[in-house]
Amino acid sequence: ELKVEQNPLFLSMQEGKNYTIYCNYSTTSDRLYWYRQDPGKSLESLFVLLSNGAVKQEGRLMASLDTKARLSTLHITAAVHDLSATYFCAVATLTTYGQNFVFGPGTRLSVLP
């Protein structure tokens, strides 16, 4: 059974600081996704990582994937308040019925002024 873990689960940081969120998964997969969820809202896709060594960047966020270590990171550079949200990683698996997604528990990020 595929399990996806994230740490930290809660993160409070000051504006201007850097930090990394980690996503570990238990079985082989070459597709990993990062999502953002604002309070009371739905999920928004941030990054799709499709191969070992993949790196994607958008603004102050950068995601990377190491399939050998079964690890993805989401790095935050010079955080701003607008980045406050919950961030989920999700790993794709193939089942008898097609592609399924297993989500991590989420990292709730608060960026303080």
Added chain:
Amino acid sequence: SQTIHQWPATLVQPVGSPLSLECTVEGTSNPNLYWYRQAAGRGLQLLFYSVGIGQISSEVPQNLSASRPQDRQFILSSKKLLLSDSGFYLCAWSVGGQPQHFGDGTRLSIL
């Protein structure tokens, strides 16, 4: 462009009442469709997913059921709601290796 519609946005139901939540997708064919539930402050729990009409995979045994009567329509139902069914219900679709696209969600409160 593809869009996903989910309704209602909010719902308050008494314990023991039935439930029907609907999700439709436009602008794509034969999508994979998913129902998730999210308890307050928690992660996503996959309830059902479907790769085609009439093909439903149930991930968690419970008093909920799902149906896919048309290619781009996914319905979540219950005959008798429990207090534990409260939560934020999200429908999503995906095609190929692309990320899932989520609807706006339904916030369900059981009284």
